[in-house]
Amino acid sequence: MTTGGERETDMQVQMTDEERSKDEFFQRVAQLSEEMVARHGREFTMGTLVLAARWIAENRIGSETAPS
Template sequence: MTQALTTEEQSKDRFFQALAKVAEEMVEEHGKDFAAGALVLAARWVAENRLGQAEDLKH
């Protein structure tokens, strides 16, 4: 018997699918190293609460 996903689980699943698509596109255009580095950097920005700071994009 399959259990239905909660609204929160469905939302998270959509984000994982979107991340996977972006990652695939980055790999296709710029390779695995770029994609992995960009995703790690994004995770770091999330952990450090630095998202949305325009200054980060200049460096």
């Protein structure tokens, strides 16, 4: 029987470079979100993240040539 930690390690070994990169960004966003909630509350944090998503969708930040 494998433990959750063993399965997690196996999954990490099988991740591609792109998947690892995306996972690292997700972890950074999660950490930043936690800090924002602690300092400014949930409403501010959600509004900021939604606004950022909107700007990305409207091509105001980033570029269309970025990898997906």
